Each structure stands twice: as C-alpha cells, then as structure tokens.
Amino acid sequence: MADVTSVPSQAVRAARHARRIAAQDRFATGVLTAIVGLVLAVLVAIVGYILVNGAGKLFDVSFLTSKPEQFRAGGGIGPELFNSFYLLVLTLVISVPVSLGAAVFLAEYAPDNAATTVAKTAIETLSSLPSIVVGLFGFLFFVLQCGWGFSILSGSLALTMFNIPILVRTIQQALEAVPRTQRDAGLALGLTKWETTIHVLLPAAMPAIVTGVVLSAGRVFGEAAALIYTAGQSAPALDFLNFDLTSASCPWNVFRPAETLAVHIWKINSEGVVPDLEAVSNGTAAVLMVCILAFNLLARWAGKAIARRLTAE
Amino acid sequence: MPKHRLERCGLTVTGACVALVTVLVVTLIVMVASHGLATFANDGIAVGDFLLGTTWNPHQADANGNPTVGALPMICGSFAVTILSTVIALPIAIGSAIFVVEVAPGFGRRVFQPLIELLVGIPSVVYGLIGLSVVVAWTRSWSGSTGYGILSASIVLAVMVLPTVTSLSIDALASVPHEYREGSYALGCTRWQTIWNVVLRSATPSLMTATILGMTRAFGESLAVQMVIGNSAQIPGSLLTPASTLTSVLTMGMGNEAMGTVYNDVLWSLALLLMAMSLVFILIIHLIGGRGAVRHG
C-alpha cells in the first residue's frame, strides 16, 4: 500500500538496491581474487622453496641413479626413485579396478538396504582413518600376520587401503554428476543398466575419474606415514639385470623392502648421519616435486586422450 | 552374451568389489580394536582413567602400581589442531573454489587446479621441515614463546589440507547444474547473489564432504604435526604452549616398544581411539550434512 503512495521513492530505493548489490558483487569478486592471490603466493613460495633448494641435485644424473650412502657424502636416490614409481603403479593397478567396481555398484546398483548402508559406512570409515592407523594395521596384518615382512607388497596394499575410499568417492561423484537425462536416454533405448553404465556413464565421467586418480596418485606418491611400518625404511641396491624374483636386489621382487622417496626424506632427517644430509633431503624433495608434476601432466594428457577416444566412438 | 546374464555379471563383479573393501575394513577394525582393548582386558587399566586421565607417563607407575596413561591431553590436542586448521583453511579453500568455478574458469582449470594438486603430493615430512624453519620461527618472533604449539601445527596443517579441500570444493561447485545459475541470472541476480544463494546452497552437502575429508586429513596427520607441535603431553593451556596429539605420540612411540608390553598395548589403544574418534567425527558431520540435504531438497 505504501508503494502506491510513494512511487518515486520506490524507484530511488530500487536504484539504491541495484547499486548496493553491484558494489557487493564487486567487493566479493575483490575478496575472492585476493584469496586466490594469497593461495597462489603460498603455492609458489612452497614449490619455489623446494625446487630452488634442491635445484643443485635435480639435474645431477649420478644423484638420480646411484644408491644412497650410509655415512659418506655423495649418495644418490636411484633405488628410492624406482621404488616410488613401482609402488605407485602397483597400488594403482590394485586400487583402480576395485574402486571402479565399488563405485559403479554404489552409484548404480546398490539396493537400499542394510548391507549397502554397512558397505557405505565401511568405505567412509576407511576414508576417515588416519594414514598412521592404516599403516599400523598393515604392519600387523600384512607384515606380521601374512608374514610378508617389510615389503613392496605390504606397502602397496596399505597404500591401496587408503587410496580406495578416495577413488570410490571421486568416481561415484563423477558418475552421479552425469545428467539424469543421459541415463534415461540410455535406458529408453533398451540398454540395460550395465550397458548404460559402460557406454554412457563411464565415458561421460571419465575426465573426472582421471582427475580423481591423479589426485590420489599424488597423495600415494608423497605418503610416508603408512609406509614406514609396511614397506620399510631400507632400499637395497637394485640390479636391473637380476630377474631372480627372490633376490632382494631384483627390482621387481615384491617381497623386498622398499624405501620410497618420501620415506627417504623422513629417514635421513630423523637419523641420517651423512654430511650432505640437507642437500640430499632437499634434492629428494625437489625430485619428488618434479615427479608429481610430470605424473600429473602425463595423466591429464592420457585422461583427455581416453575421453576423446571413448566419446568419438 | 544375453543381456540378463551380462547384467548379473556386472552386478556380481561390482558387488564383489564392495564386499572386498567392506571385509578389509571390518578386519582392520577388529584387529586394531583387539590390540587396543588389550590394555583394558589384560593390563588392568580402567577405561575411564585412560580417557579422562590428564597425566601421560607410561614408563612410570602411580601409587597403585598401574602405569599412568591418561590420554586426555592428546585428545584435546588432536581436536584443537583439527578445528583450528579447518577454521583457517575452509574460507580460503571455498573462496578459491568459487573463484575458480565462477569467476575465472579457464584460469582455474588450466593453471590453478593442476598447481594445487601438486601440493597434495608433497610429503608431510617436507611440510614439517618447512614448518620447523618458517612457521615456528615466525610464531616465535612475535609471541615470545618457543614457537612450538597448537598454532604452528594448525598453520602447517591448514596448508596441508588446503589442496584437498579446495580440489573437492571445486568439484562440488562445478557439479551444480548450469540451469540453476542461468535461472538465477535470468531473475536479475548478480554473480555474487547467484553464488551465495544458489550455487553454495545447492553444493552444501558436497562442500560438507570436502570439509570432512580435510578435517580427516588434519586429524590423522602425524609426521608434520609431530615436528612442530612440541610433543608435550599436557592439556594445551594456550595456542602457543607445546602440546601433543594422538598421532604424534603414536608415531614417536610405536617403533620403540616391543609387542606385548603395557606401553605397546597403550599405544594401540591410542590407535583405537584415533579410529573411534574419526568415526564419531564423521557421524556428527553426516548428521549435519544429511539435514542440509533434506532442507535443500
């Protein structure tokens, strides 16, 4: 009723409101930009700190290939570098199929009953578990109970355990983010749920899935706490011509102890007595950083290529 | 293959994956619990003394000859660093996620997100080392304390959980259907109004998930925290005095103790507590998230 009597003031109010929300909008954009600027600054500072400190060792081929020294200067990280990749590949090879299956089940099939609730809760529990607890369980179960000792197998299974919930969640979200219309279209064409999942949902979700795998791979690569008590803290020198799978120097032997780059940094900083400790530690961190970067780029490119092939079909 | 058989096959294979994970988790819980409960079953330590006791000194017996194993200081420490680091990280993470998804998607997808994913892979021990020489020194410079404590640990943890929370928040915001935004713009709303009233609201449950995962990481982080928190088993009086967390005590102690001793059992009890607390934790946030999901349809 007041509106009828005060038409001009209403216009003024509307204009004021428009100005206010425009200012609010600008302010918010400014704040957001500042936040991103801050994050980028921290990012660049940390990455720069690591790379600059380790730059000296980064391009040193003998550092990258030779074995570590126990108390002399000049040790390398050859075995650790290989171990990190081997462990990562093994972990992904085990955890990706399992997570994919579990995520498809939870997203597409899961009946709404008690069993599903238990399974969902179990996966969420796993995702909330600290890596040290997973590591200790791995120590108890894989190392002692199964008798595998400190080994690549124990380590990659421990890593798998903490990788699975992350992957399941990401893949499940990716599947659920595919618009309902696409799913309905598939079903309307007479495809079964399984066919819809494989031909419609998975290709559509593939880029997000690949991102998820990359994200988890990054974490696996830098993980130390879960590995200290499972894959061990020693890196026997590797002989790439040795194909005797029982030998500790055979790189492919999954029953040998394998210290990764991240564990190596932890170990030499805790009890290392080499004189060039800081250089080795910084160099290892820089190598780790570059590996993660390279791995991310590669996986992104591969993810795009896969998505392109699946959708172009 | 006939369609119904293919369908059955798919169901079986995927169902088996879920079953496998479930069995593993149950094994884990049973094994950790059986070790953790040994303290109370075999060593005669009362649960109440363990949970509410304020003195942690497992190598020293009290007047009754029982080891003093009050875990309350570590429980408080764990919660303090988790909450404080989340308070620091969450606004920054969601802010940058909004920027990446709503303000500058091209820059975000191409530059920002890959960069921040890079941070996820940095080993916690490297964060610990940087924390030791940068964050602790900075805290010491203005506070007059030693620098070790909850505040330093929380800052280090905030940086560590930032990539996880940011990446997941980005995914959460990006999965909000475009129609929602278009509808809001069509009503004449500004970008900020759209973000605040539409995007953030419909993404709330997924943002909750992002937060949970971030908190989980902060809660369970061990190596970095152990380097900057000071590891003093006392109930934290301020943000600047040394404290300890469940994980820091666990990491430091586990290697030194032989299986079957009281101290080893007590460390397993800490692991059990860590497990139980993360469960409770996820449950609480679940309840909040569930309610949010109902309210917003």
Add this chain to the structure above:
Amino acid sequence: MQARQDISRRQFLKVAGGVAALAGLGLVGCGGSNASSSTASTTTTSLSGSITAVGSTALQPLVEAAAEQFMGANAGVQITVQGGGSGQGITQISQGAVQIGDSDVFAEEKLADKADASKLTDNKVAVVGMGPIVSPDVTVSDITLADLASIFCGTITNWSQVGGADQAITVINRASGSGTRATFESNVLAGITVPDTFKPQEQDSSGTVAKMVAETPGSISYLAFSYFDDTKFHALKVGGVSPEAASVEDNSWTIWAYEHMYTASTPDAATQAFIDYMMGSEVQGSLVEQNGYIPVSGMKVTRDATGAVSAN
C-alpha cells in the same frame, strides 16, 4: 549397432577387467616364482643364506654399510637391513621372525617377559656416547651432572641459575621409550623421579632435535656424538669432562650405551659369520668410527643390563 556395442564392451572389459586380471596374475606370478626359485638358488661360495636384520633406526646405517661390504665378499649371502625401531627389533627376534634384532637398549628393558632375553644372544657391536647440547646463544659451556639432572626435572628453569645469562631454559626431551632417553635418564637422573607437572617438549628423531636446538633460543637437549655439529649448536662439558670417545672409554663420561645386535642363542652359520664380521677389525676399526660410534674393543669398562660398571 550390435558390432559397435561389442567393440566398446570389449574395450571396457579390456580396461577394467584386464587391469584387474593383470593385478591378480602379477601377484600370483610373483608369489609362485618366489616359491619355485628359492630352491634353485645356486651358490659358489661356501657361505650362503639370507639374513634379515630389523630394528634400531640409529644403528641401521652402520649395519647397512657393513652388510654391503660383507655381501661383496660373500656372494651367497643376502642381508636385508630394515628399520622399525628397537622395540620392533626385539619383538621380531624374540618371535624368531628375523635373524638379527638391532637395538639401542638391553632387551631386558623392552621385553614384557624378562626371561625371554635369556633365549637371545646379545652382541654388543658398538658404543654410543651421548651428551647435552644447547642452542648457540647459550653462554654456558660446562655443567655439573646434578645441575643437568635438575634442568631435566624442571627445578632449574633459567640459565642464570647455572652461570649463564638471564634466559629461560627450553627443555627438549627425547621420546619416552627411546634408547637415547633411557640412557640419559639412567645415567643423569639416576633414579630421580621427574614430577608429573613438568612436561617438556619431546622429540624422537635425532635430526629434528638437532634442528630444533639450533633454532630455538635457550634450548637444551641431548644427542649421540655422531650428530654433534659445532656450526649449529654447542655440546656441553659435564663436570669438566669433554664429550669425546676417549672419555667414554674410561667411563669418565658416563652417558653412553651399547648398540646391540641380538641373535637367537644358536644362530645359523651365515648370521654367525656376519656377527663375527661386525666384531672384526674391518668393521670395528673403520666403519664404526666413520659412523660416529666408539669401537667396543677400545672400552676399558663393561656395563651390564642393570647399569653396573666393571673394569675390563
């Protein structure tokens, strides 16, 4: 339509199923070959076998270096050295899971059932000296054992009380249960009970302790001699005695401990040979000292598990 479906189905199965199958095959393959080829191992030297040494992370570098040399001379022997901590070493050797358990402390101090220690053979392969260290800004350079004890009990809290500047003392203790802490407490505190109200910071790893003391003004902690670095922090004299090998050998510097390599009471030939090698001149004369330890051979005194010292 049908053909296209088949292709993509196959592709999917190749991606998902194939990877799963590969994982399974890989594991089975490795496990299988592991079992089969272990019987077919060929050795040219008389000595053969595989030894796993687990335990103390502090001792690990020395054992690894020695193992490397030993394996160079005995191609048939495979030695795997692992960390995990003294507790793990003693657990695993007493369970018979490994051949050697490395430890910074006597097994009697760790085992739940003390009688289990008698089933093990204690090989003392080196002596490690430890001493108090202070941050560079601390002006005190010599301290009495009693004052040192008081600092770590929390009764002395300012450097001025021990002849230094007016500056608060920041105590950085070692992890409860670590060998370093046990050695320090039995030799410095010698039975004094630390009040529950005194809760100094604790740190497990030697490297981190060194970093913390170097960077925290007014701080004090203690480290093995091998971690001493005069450019970053100062080592204190105790009662006028310098922390050095010679004073450990005649026990005038009392803060020291043995490094132990426990074996079963009747170890196999390869393990015995490796232990003999550890005690021999090739390790004792060179590697031990290069790692910052003190050779057992030079010791003029012996200390037993209860802490009683007797002249050699």
